[in-house]
Amino acid sequence: xxxxxxxxxxxxxxxxxxxxxxxxxxxxxxxxxxxxxxxxxxxxxxxxxxxxxxxxxxxxxxxxxxxxxxxxxxxxxxxxxxxxxxxxxxxxxxxxxxxxxxxxxxxxxxxxxxxxxxxxxxxxxxxxxxxxxxxxxxxxxxxxxxxxxxxxxxxxxxxxxxxxxxxxxx
Amino acid sequence: xxxxxxxxxxxxxxxxxxxxxxxxxxxxxxxxxxxxxxxxxxxxxxxxxxxxxxxxxxxxxxxxxxxxxxxxxxxxxxxxxxxxxxxxxxxxxxxxxxxxxxxxxxxxxxxxxxxxxxxxxxxxxxxxxxxxxxxxxxxxxxxxxxxxxxxxxxxxxxxxxxxxxxxxxxxxxxxxxxxxxxxxxxxxxxxxxxxxxxxxxxxxxxxxxxxxxxxxxxxxxxxxxxxxxxxxxxxxxxxxxxxxxxxxxxxxxxxxxxxxxxxxxxxxxxxxxxxxxxxxxxxxxxxxxxxxxxxxxxxxxxxxxxxxxxxxxxxxxxxxxxxxxxxxxxxxxxxxxxxxxxxxxxxxxxxxxxxxxxxxxxxxxxxxxxxxxxxxxxxxxxxxxxxxxxxxxxxxxxxxxxxxxxxxxxxxxxxxxxxxxxxxxxxxxxxxxxxxxxxxxxxxxxxxxxxxxxxxxxxxxxxxxxxxxxxxxxxxxxxxxxxxxxxxxxxx
Numbered sequence: 213x214x215x216x217x218x219x220x221x222x223x224x225x226x227x228x229x230x231x232x233x234x235x236x237x238x239x240x241x242x243x244x245x246x247x248x249x250x251x252x253x254x255x256x257x258x259x260x261x262x263x264x265x266x267x268x269x270x271x272x273x274x275x276x277x278x279x280x281x282x283x284x285x286x287x288x289x290x291x292x293x294x295x296x297x298x299x300x301x302x303x304x305x306x307x308x309x310x311x312x313x314x315x316x317x318x319x320x321x322x323x324x325x326x327x328x329x330x331x332x333x334x335x336x337x338x339x340x341x342x343x344x345x346x347x348x349x350x351x352x353x354x355x356x357x358x359x360x361x362x363x364x365x366x367x368x369x370x371x372x373x374x375x376x377x378x379x380x381x382x
Numbered sequence: 383x384x385x386x387x388x389x390x391x392x393x394x395x396x397x398x399x400x401x402x403x404x405x406x407x408x409x410x411x412x413x414x415x416x417x418x419x420x421x422x423x424x425x426x427x428x429x430x431x432x433x434x435x436x437x438x439x440x441x442x443x444x445x446x447x448x449x450x451x452x453x454x455x456x457x458x459x460x461x462x463x464x465x466x467x468x469x470x471x472x473x474x475x476x477x478x479x480x481x482x483x484x485x486x487x488x489x490x491x492x493x494x495x496x497x498x499x500x501x502x503x504x505x506x507x508x509x510x511x512x513x514x515x516x517x518x519x520x521x522x523x524x525x526x527x528x529x530x531x532x533x534x535x536x537x538x539x540x541x542x543x544x545x546x547x548x549x550x551x552x553x554x555x556x557x558x559x560x561x562x563x564x565x566x567x568x569x570x571x572x573x574x575x576x577x578x579x580x581x582x583x584x585x586x587x588x589x590x591x592x593x594x595x596x597x598x599x600x601x602x603x604x605x606x607x608x609x610x611x612x613x614x615x616x617x618x619x620x621x622x623x624x625x626x627x628x629x630x631x632x633x634x635x636x637x638x639x640x641x642x643x644x645x646x647x648x649x650x651x652x653x654x655x656x657x658x659x660x661x662x663x664x665x666x667x668x669x670x671x672x673x674x675x676x677x678x679x680x681x682x683x684x685x686x687x688x689x690x691x692x693x694x695x696x697x698x699x700x701x702x703x704x705x706x707x708x709x710x711x712x713x714x715x716x717x718x719x720x721x722x723x724x725x726x727x728x729x730x731x732x733x734x735x736x737x738x739x740x741x742x743x744x745x746x747x748x749x750x751x752x753x754x755x756x757x758x759x760x761x762x763x764x765x766x767x768x769x770x771x772x773x774x775x776x777x778x779x780x781x782x783x784x785x786x787x788x789x790x791x792x793x794x795x796x797x798x799x800x801x802x803x804x805x806x807x808x809x810x811x812x813x814x815x816x817x818x819x820x821x822x823x824x825x826x827x828x829x830x831x832x833x834x835x836x837x838x839x840x841x842x843x844x845x846x847x848x849x850x851x852x853x854x855x856x857x858x859x860x861x862x863x864x865x866x867x868x869x870x871x872x873x874x
Contacts, residue, residue, distance in 0.1 A: 224860040304867035316823040319859070321867045324818045349694065349873070350818035354839025 225302070227319055232298030232309050239360035240294055242336050247290045249335070251283045299358045306346060306373070308356045320356055322376040324348045330366055331357075342366040346373065384527050389455040389468070393500050396519020401447035402494050403518065408439075414586050446471065456517060458531060465505065465532060467515060479505060479515050486664050487529040489522075493658040501525045505532065555654075557714045559642040559707075563686065567709035568635035569628060570680040571688060571806070576631045639708040646721065653705065665705065667722045668872070669693045671816050671842025675715065676808040687715045692842035694873075719811075727811050729792030729799060731854060736833045739849040740786045748778055781805070791836070791847040793858045795865060798838060800845045814862040816840045816873050822859060824852055841873060 258279060262272045289312055298309040305321045331343040340363050346356040361369065384390075409416065419432060449471040456467045464478040488504045495501060503525050505515030520528070640657035651665040674690040681687065689707040710718070719726055752771055759767050784804040792799035800810045817838050824834035834852030836859070838845050847855075 224857075224864045226856075226860050227863065228856055305863060311823065314823045314825045315829075316821060318819055318821040319863060320819045321863060323867065324873065348818035348839065349841040350839035350844070354819035354844065356819070 227302075227305075227307060227317070230300045230302060230307055232300045232307070234298050235294060235360040236341075236362065238339075239336075239341055240291070242339050242341060242360065243290055243294045244287070245335050246333065247287055251286065254279065255283070294360075297359070299356075301369075301372070306356060308358055318356055320346055320348055320354075322373070324350075325373060325377050328370050328373045328377075330370055332363075336360070344369055384524060386458040386528060386531055387460050389457045390524075392451060392454055392517060392519040393521050393524075394451070395498050396500055397447050397451045398498055399494060399500065399519045400450040401443055404443055404446055404450075408443075451519075454517075465515065467517075477515065481532065484532055485669070486666070487532050488661075488663050489525045489529060490659070490661045492660075495519070496660070503528060555643040555645040556717065557642075557644040557707075557710055559639065559709055561636070561640070563709040563711075564636050564639055564642070565632060566681070566684055566686050567639075567688065568632035570678060570684075570686065571676075572631055572635075573627060576627050576634065579634075580626065580630060635708060642708060644707070644718070651718075651721065653707070663705065665691060665693070670722055671812070671840040671873075672845060673719075673722065673811045674808050675811070676803075676806050678806045681709075685711050687712060689715060689718065694841035723797075723813065727797040727799060728794060729797065730794040731792070731858075733791040733793065733847070733850040733854060735786060735789045735791075735847075736831065736849045736851075738828070738831070738833060739789065740782070742849065743782050743786065747782060748775065751778075789847075791850050791855075793854065795861055798845070798858075798862075800847050810845045812838055812840055812845055814865060815869075816842075817862060817866060818873065820859050820863070822852070822856060828852075 258272075258276060261268050262276075293310070293312050296309065296311055296315075300307040300309075304323075305319050306325075308318050310316050310318075326347045326349050329345040329347070331345055332341070333343070336342065336359070341360050342363050343357060343359045344361055344366055346358075348354050419428075422428065450469070453471055453474070454467070454469045456465070458464075458481075459466050459478070462478070463481045465481060465484070466479075467477045469475055469477075484505055486506045488502075488506065490502045490504070491500075492502070499521070500519040501522055503517040503520050517525075637657050639655045641660075642653070642655040645652045645654075647664075649667060651667075652662060653665060654660060654662045670691055671694055672692040674692070676688040676690065677686070686709045688709060691705040691707070693705070707718070716726060752774065755771050755774060759770055781804040785802065788801055788803055788807050790799075790801040792801070796814055798812045798814060802808060802810075818841060819839040821837040821839070822834055823837075828834060828849075832852045833849050834855060835846065835848045835850075836855045
């Protein structure tokens, strides 16, 4: 029963027409610092092994170059990822855009939100940014986690969402 | 009327259950070890130690079982609206379950429990994992009274349903799965799971035997293996393995699902099944998140359908929330769907996957693994190993083709259905009001082709369809969001 009638119905609000808010440009330094910190640990490890283990020295340059290539790749991906991320609030739902090689949009209706949490990493706290985590009852990974929101804005968004959850429940 | 607000103990005869439970745990974990100890019984001077060990173990078990019985109490705390279980011998544990969190209460009976006339009562909560509320030995009247008390207090359940569950413990069953259907199911499904199980079984034996056999014996085994390392033995092994898998599969299916019956209770379903251990569980249509209809080629020919129901539950414990109905006819399946959804799920639109999906899966599951296999084969270079790439291709290529051919997305305002699989073809059905979150994704270079993927998250897991008509998917996402957001439709 294959049907393929043309869809003329445009009366439904279209989620792809939403204008996404990009993450604040200043947050890029937090992303870079975060990634750099993670990449630093194996780098130091490699250098230490090179210093203490004599047998490793002939291979050091090859291994180190491969590692640098991986590190540069990870950094570039994170930076592109930063520019791709964006979020939007409509009257009844929250949208989050992400993806480096793909354009991924996740939507959570307000009446499906279980709770909202604010999370601050050490570096982002220093620069005054927070991550908003929006949880549903979805098993597995149906949650949204928006990084790089200035602390006050994050508080406001949390208030807004909590209010929305309340009104949706009534 | 029993006063549940005062601490209650289990049935005294339940000590036997405690004893056997502990014994079962020990045997389950150490069976291979015990087997070997017994095989070695006549060798050497271990006899006295073995007997002594067994006797002291027995005494320990009896004392332990008695203490487990003594220290286990349960009561309803009216003030805090909690059901409280105290247990533990050396370390005391107090488990408090909020009455409003209680989703369902299951009463079941194992063979041992049946012999001594007691029942198990399990409390199922939403959001938390594990069997935190289990009473192992309780008399039937007490179990029923407690169940009705608990469900009465639980705010999640309408009064009507609660009464219904207790009064109509025995409803008229509308689906009964015959032993013949079970035999058919056992012979036609779950091959891979059984193979894994048998493999695990032999691996456990092997691992335990390893420690005991000395090198001399090991050499003997080596000789046996050498003698028969021809293709003929291989064929015999394969056929023998196949028969073992069939028999084990059959036995397992019948043991687990014997006398499977589904009865209606107003708005819920009561499932009862099991040969030695009769399990009974209640499915409330409002809690069903994903319903999967599975059928393979052989089962299609013999009018046999397996149904899996995934319910809302703790994310760590999806398996506990997964119910399987082993084998029913098409008519019975339709009756069940009608009961759960008030109508048969229908689609307004059918989407086939784009040809890019076939290319993608071919690269991922054929070309990449093949190049690794060929590389390895050339590197190791053992006789017969050169056939491995061919065997792999012969197995995987048809699977890829069939799963591409079977792959389908069905859309409508009320239902989303995803069909997938090569041999076992499954149809996952999600009612759109169950959606928690929606995700659409499109690879950047697929934009011109209008191809993308869709994932729906529910409280019972997620379903995904890869690489299909993206505009149609997005259009339906708009419609579902509109429906969810405008109507406040409940997901549970």
